[in-house]
Amino acid sequence: MKKRFVVACCLLCISLLSAPVSFAAAGAIRIGGLFAVTGPAAFLGEPERNSAKMVVDEINAAGGIKGRKLELVTYDTAGDATKAVQLATKLIRDDKVVAIIGPSTTGESMAVIPVAEKEQIPLISCSAGIKITDPLKKWIFKTAQNDTLAVGRIFEQLQKQKLTKVSILTVSDGFGSSGREQLKAQAATFGIAIVSDDTYSPKDTDMTSQLTKIRGIKPDVIICWGTNPGPAVIAKNAKQLGLKIPLYMSHGVSSKKFIDLAGDAAEGIRLPSGKVLVADVLPASDPQKKSLLAFVKDYQNHFKTEGDHFGGHAWDAVMLLKGAFENGANTPAAVRDQLEKTKQFHGIGGTFNYSSHDHAGLGKEAFVLVEVKNKDWVIVK
């Protein structure tokens, strides 16, 4: 009995000591990554970490940046704001990174922002919340498209079709509440009335109650804002109830995964998406096409699954930093200044143009409206 305990202790000690201690390779440029690889936001964090690692490896394989290797230190925040703050501090104090990519969720980003601002380290967030860069913060940039743009894309389409009565059904987490806020804020500008406003919890397994209530209200359109698996459940519930009302989703489910989960119930559903979803059918004239195809192909080769636009956020962030380093930036302050000068960078999320008054850098052309047809995505003209 005692012996077993001693063995257990020894095993523990070994596992603690063998924790990899990273030493900076001579002259390497070290950047940090904070991704929610586990926990409820793992669907964001995992592709982000994968993409960031993939592109850093590629840069190094091609000889690094001006002969210097790029080194990426990533930590898993598990989607927890407290952990994100601790780990950001760790990246800055212990790992002495010149810039940080991430975190994955808006909540974590908002928690980390004061740290990055205080320590004066540039941070490129991979989360969508508009609050991250609005109001503008000196050291904070982001690559994920603002929710504003996604909402705008849907409302434009509704305006075109003269549909004005909208019911919204949003998930009660950071992603959903940011979407809900934007949906309500922008409705009036497009002459749209929100006739009902419901939510569901991220782990709910049945949304027929909410949909039954919405059916009674008879809106022109239902907009659902959430990430997998909720929207797939909603699509199935809507089919069960025989709802004939058009259903719009958010870019939170713009991946093949959604069609797999929702099955037949996905047919006819529309949503705004980054162009990565439809990379192969984009016109050749699209400036992003080259980056998109490269990203999709690489991701498929490395991880045997489809690359999505979440991974794209981290890909863009690394490439933006690469650009800054190539322009001679060495210190955190110089990286920040160079990032702010980025113009016409054709990434995965869109074409980035940062400036001293815009640290989000994307226009509304970053989104296309897509529809599920025959278990695949097609662009809505």
Next chain:
Amino acid sequence: MNRDLIKFLAFATLILATPQVLSGSYLMNVLLFVGIHTMLAIGLNLLLGYAGQISLGHAGFFGLGAYLSGILTATYGWNPWLAMPLAASVVGGLAFLIGFPILKLKGHYLAMATLGMGIIMYIIFNETIGLTGGPSGLSGIPAISIGSLAFDSDQKNFYLIWSFTLGMTLLTLNLTNSRIGRALRAVHDSEVAAQVLGINARLLKVQIFALSAVISSIAGTLYAHTMTFISPTSFGFNFSVELLTMVVIGGLGSIYGSFLGAALLTLLPEFLRGAQDYDIIIYGALLMVMVKYMPGGLVRGVPDLFRKLLKKRGARHA
């Protein structure tokens, strides 16, 4: 009493000396959270270890303290030193009121009721978007300051948080060694017998429940002003369970045990980070191993282990 005081002073000196060693490193930042968690664990231990009443909803009180002072300072521009006692008295008052019906329950019904209470509070944090910012959180909470001295670095926050934690430690040590402490232990062993001895068991339980809520609330206020940002996910059911784990792993009914439990569970993820995706498995397995081999918690298990090791060596020498 004297021996207890010496023990406490040694503990306090040890804690307050750490910044000299770790100054400027990231571990300083982790130690802030060890302090906050210790305070929470002590609060819960009073209830669970001394009064024998379980709570699966203490994260709610922690969150309420954080949100009340966060909202008062960030939205209404209050001074944190005013917001903290106000938040604590609101939380304490609320706990006192809920305490009467809730502590009438026993065993798993009490677990269920406190769990429900915690979940209701979590949902309120999440849904009252106008006040709390909802799931996207509340930002812009100012750091605590005294005059022109703002507690805005890890080093300064360390002293702030740990002076509160050490104060709580001293307070609870005194409390548990007093008449009230003895009364509590009597209630723990047999409520009926305690009542026969003239202890108002019901009132006593409710008072301890309220006190432990007040401690959690103060910890919440300190947390909010250290992080300067709060969101509901930090105050969910999982955190209540984590607190419970800290208390049990540390040792029920031991104030220093609560410190050990809080320190272990807060520092553990730092050491497990090297294990990458395996950390959660090691964490789960470790919990099970701990309970199996140290059922009395660290505070009793570690000395036992030493004693056994010494005995073994002694036997060999003889």
Next chain:
Amino acid sequence: MQFDQLLQYLLSGLSTGAIYALIGIGFSIIYNATGIINFAQGEFVMLGGMLTLLFLETCKLPLWAAIPCAISVATASGILFERLAIRPLRQPTPINLVIITIGGSILIRGLSMLLWGKDTHAIPPFSGEEPIAVGGATILPQHLWILGITLLIIAANKFFFYYTVSGKAMRACAYNRRAAGLVGIDVRRMVLFSFIISSAMGSVAGIIVAPLTMTAYDVGVMLGLKGFCAAIIGGMSSGGATVVGGLVLGVLESLGAGLISSGYKDAIAFIILLLILFIRPQGLFGKAQSERV
């Protein structure tokens, strides 16, 4: 407020509630045999769904074969859990048992995450997806499966506990473990039995609900919590009262979401539960007991 709307709320609530009931009974069976609140119960629900997926997709078995395979593997892990975590415990105080089952659930969840990844997966329904109209409301064939299997399991439970020797022995353990031991019942074997039955039931719940709700490594937490609530409303009985508890919880949630506020639906359910507990501290169906000192 139309009748068909109300009917839909009720039907949705009942079918969700049936699942809570199944999981809840798993909690009660273990609690009655051992005094343990098994926080890992939700993980067996998750294992049911994920293992079915494994046998369907990796082993390419048909659904009718994948399901029994999944149940047996989940049950085996229940046995393993009892043998490795519960039985060797030196000081089985209730609170230590709570922590060890929490540790166990973290471990099982972590292993599943490594094994199957973090993605959500869909499982095909047992018999089509054509909605069935019931007086203005609609349900899916899968809902009928859920209600049917739940009823079947409850009936089987009743039969087991009241008409078989092992079942009666387990009930004896629930009333008084020491007395049961004195009359020659092997209490430890009964504990193992209780883990076998409840992990099997948990996995069945996970399998029949997966086609509707999909499954992932972390679905067990929420479902476990809801099942726990159902069991407590039912006063930790392993029969009808817990079923009623589950159904009440499901219907409260559904009505709360439809009629009052979808954001507060869980809060509404819990507030009602708290009120019930405040008025009846011995549980919804419990008789007031005089305490033995």
